[in-house]
Amino acid sequence: MREMIISELSQALHEIARGFAHFLPRLIVIVILAFVGWVIAYVVKALLRSILRLIKFDKLSENAGASQLLTEAALPSATEMLSRFVFWVTWLGVILLGVRALGILGLQDQIARFFLFLPRLFVALLILFFGLLAASFFSRAALLAAVNANVPSPRVLSLALRTLIIVFVLSIVFEELGLAEQTMLVAFGIAFGALMLGLAIAFGMGGRDLARRFLEKRFARGKKEENEDELSPL
Amino acid sequence: MKLAEESFLTDDFLRQLINVGEVDILVGLPTHNNAKTIGSIVHTIQSGILRGFPRERAVIVNADGGSRDGTPELVTGVSIDDVRPASNPYALRTLHSISTKYASSPASGGALRTILAAAELLRAKACVVMSPESANIEPEWLSKLLRPIYDDGFDLVTPTYRRHKFEGLLITNLLYPMTRALYGLRIREASSPEFGFSGRFGSQFLGQNAWNDGTEGAGVELRFTLAAIRGRYRICQSFLGEKDHVERHAADLVPALRQTVGTLFSALEPDFPVWSAVAGSQPAPTTGADHEVLLEPLRVNRKRLREMFSTGVAELESVFQSILSPSTLAELQRIARLGEEEFHYPAELWVRTVYEFAASYRKSVISRDHIIQALAPLFRGRVFTFLMENRNASAEDVENNIEGLCLEFERLKPYLLQLWKSRE
Numbered sequence: 001m002r003e004m005i006i007s008e009l010s011q012a013l014h015e016i017a018r019g020f021a022h023f024l025p026r027l028i029v030i031v032i033l034a035f036v037g038w039v040i041a042y043v044v045k046a047l048l049r050s051i052l053r054l055i056k057f058d059k060l061s062e063n064a065g066a067s068q069l070l071t072e073a074a075l076p077s078a079t080e081m082l083s084r085f086v087f088w089v090t091w092l093g094v095i096l097l098g099v100r101a102l103g104i105l106g107l108q109d110q111i112a113r114f115f116l117f118l119p120r121l122f123v124a125l126l127i128l129f130f131g132l133l134a135a136s137f138f139s140r141a142a143l144l145a146a147v148n149a150n151v152p153s154p155r156v157l158s159l160a161l162r163t164l165i166i167v168f169v170l171s172i173v174f175e176e177l178g179l180a181e182q183t184m185l186v187a188f189g190i191a192f193g194a195l196m197l198g199l200a201i202a203f204g205m206g207g208r209d210l211a212r213r214f215l216e217k218r219f220a221r222g223k224k225e226e227n228e229d230e231l232s233p234l
Numbered sequence: 235m236k237l238a239e240e241s242f243l244t245d246d247f248l249r250q251l252i253n254v255g256e257v258d259i260l261v262g263l264p265t266h267n268n269a270k271t272i273g274s275i276v277h278t279i280q281s282g283i284l285r286g287f288p289r290e291r292a293v294i295v296n297a298d299g300g301s302r303d304g305t306p307e308l309v310t311g312v313s314i315d316d317v318r319p320a321s322n323p324y325a326l327r328t329l330h331s332i333s334t335k336y337a338s339s340p341a342s343g344g345a346l347r348t349i350l351a352a353a354e355l356l357r358a359k360a361c362v363v364m365s366p367e368s369a370n371i372e373p374e375w376l377s378k379l380l381r382p383i384y385d386d387g388f389d390l391v392t393p394t395y396r397r398h399k400f401e402g403l404l405i406t407n408l409l410y411p412m413t414r415a416l417y418g419l420r421i422r423e424a425s426s427p428e429f430g431f432s433g434r435f436g437s438q439f440l441g442q443n444a445w446n447d448g449t450e451g452a453g454v455e456l457r458f459t460l461a462a463i464r465g466r467y468r469i470c471q472s473f474l475g476e477k478d479h480v481e482r483h484a485a486d487l488v489p490a491l492r493q494t495v496g497t498l499f500s501a502l503e504p505d506f507p508v509w510s511a512v513a514g515s516q517p518a519p520t521t522g523a524d525h526e527v528l529l530e531p532l533r534v535n536r537k538r539l540r541e542m543f544s545t546g547v548a549e550l551e552s553v554f555q556s557i558l559s560p561s562t563l564a565e566l567q568r569i570a571r572l573g574e575e576e577f578h579y580p581a582e583l584w585v586r587t588v589y590e591f592a593a594s595y596r597k598s599v600i601s602r603d604h605i606i607q608a609l610a611p612l613f614r615g616r617v618f619t620f621l622m623e624n625r626n627a628s629a630e631d632v633e634n635n636i637e638g639l640c641l642e643f644e645r646l647k648p649y650l651l652q653l654w655k656s657r658e
Binding site for chain 1 (some may be wrong): 401402538545550600601608610611
């Protein structure tokens with residue numbers, strides 16, 4: 001009995017030692033991979049940061065309105081954000097590639113899915129960036145046109161346009177990422193419909209006088225309103 | 235005959251040019267749906283040629299931007315016999331009228347390019363471009379714009395007009411003072427649609443100007459004048475008389491800003507070596523009056539101008555933060571809160587505003603077109619102050635005020651240079 005217990009214990013210890021001996025080289029390889037991955041990711045990050053600074057990416061981001069969003073969220077600049085993002089993706093990518101090579105069961109599928117997801121994530125981020133750029137450009141264009149045409153509440157008009165474009169862009173981004181596609185589709189439909197209905201009601205209720213004045217001015221042969229039109233700029 | 239420009243001229247137009255042969259005088263007439271006025275304008279031009287240049291070989295070249303009202307046919311169909319009884323001298327040579335469609339939509343750049351190419355191919359000595367919208371054009375205008383070139387060897391003749399003191403405010407408050415301060419030559423109407431030029435300068439501009447830069451439709455007249463200054467060509471002014479009142483709408487201000495201020499701002503970058511070396515300004519030789527001012531009362535809604543200024547400053551704060559310095563913006567916000575009686579947009583602040591806009595335009599802090607559009611409400615504020623300052627002013631007082639503004643532009647030129655260098 002005693003001998004049996006000792007034998008089982010020594011066998012268990014032997015198996016643990018063998019398991020540890022089997023695992024230790026893999027652990028060392030993973031640590032080395034992590035270190036090599038970190039070095040690669042760091043170099044890529046430094047390179048990307050230099051390139052982004054060279055092409056004045058922060059200015060582009062400022063024009064897109066993305067910088068404002070980042071500042072409000074107490075996040076670093078767009079260049080720093082993108083550099084860090086690429087750093088983590090690269091580091092994680094190298095580690096996962098190593099883990100895959102080590103043949104750890106169960107992780108293969110997850111790793112494959114991760115790498116399949118990366119291009120979609122990149123495209124989604126691009127769409128988001130250019131979407132924000134478009135939202136900023138068109139909302140500013142609307143604001144300037146409204147101010148110069150003396151349209152009431154130009155900032156509201158500009159903000160409405162900006163919101164509409166951002167909602168539209170976000171719906172595309174989520175669709176690209178494959179996250180809650182149905183929910184986003186329904187949410188976008190509801191938000192868009194509500195906005196249009198709101199605008200229609202606002203126009204109908206608030207714009208009655210405006211529409212009447214416009215029609216009167218357009219069709220009635222009244223006294224010509226004195227205004228700056230009589231001054232020729234050139 | 236040299237056919238250097240055959241690539242963009244149609245075969246039909248080239249045939250017409252070959253039939254004309256060489257000429258001494260070329261009158262360019264850019265048109266687009268001007269059927270109502272073009273007949274009388276062509277008559278006046280023919281009359282001007284018969285009176286002023288009866289012995290010279292002359293041609294009228296119509297560059298049409300896709301008229302749908304038969305304007306080109308009217309130009310070529312006007313008979314010189316209708317003019318002869320009114321003007322005693324007879325032309326000793328044939329007076330040709332030819333026409334071509336340069337595009338399906340109007341663009342002043344395309345029209346001028348066609349006219350310049352025709353002038354080069356026909357080896358015209360002196361050329362003039364007339365506006366089809368000049369309702370009060372006189373036959374003498376041709377001689378006034380062409381004689382300095384034909385007889386005295388000038389290369390560019392810009393007009394001066396008799397104007398109401400509140401007409402052409404973009405010219406008097408920005409274009410003239412800034413062009414004068416930067417380029418050092420006092421040219422009143424640097425972007426007029428009527429001007430005369432020598433064949434030599436026309437060919438030079440045709441060859442050097444970037445016609446396919448996407449801006450060929452806007453401000454080509456100003457680019458033409460600036461090219462003459464830059465190239466040190468001989469420039470003079472000629473007084474034409476009263477400029478007719480062209481009815482414009484509030485919406486015309488932004489296109490006018492794009493056409494003139496946008497062109498001037500975009501020229502500053504390539505012309506930096508030229509304007510940075512200029513100090514002060516010199517008067518341009520002028521035939522007739524340098525300017526004449528009409529003073530009859532004109533009702534203007536000043537309140538609306540001030541309101542649009544104040545609304546613009548409040549609503550466009552985020553845009554101005556990208557363009558203006560904090561001190562200039564703060565000062566604008568202060569005056570935007572003032573009542574109608576206390577409101578005053580001083581010359582110095584206006585000049586600083588314009589210079590900061592020019593520097594921001596160069597740096598493209600936001601879309602360049604948006605920068606130009608953002609200037610419109612501020613210009614309205616400046617117009618309000620100009621109207622208030624000159625409400626009861628005599629012609630001399632108005633001129634003194636404009637001169638004061640010009641000197642302010644010249645005095646603050648180092649500020650623009652400083653902005654320019656700090657934004658390198």
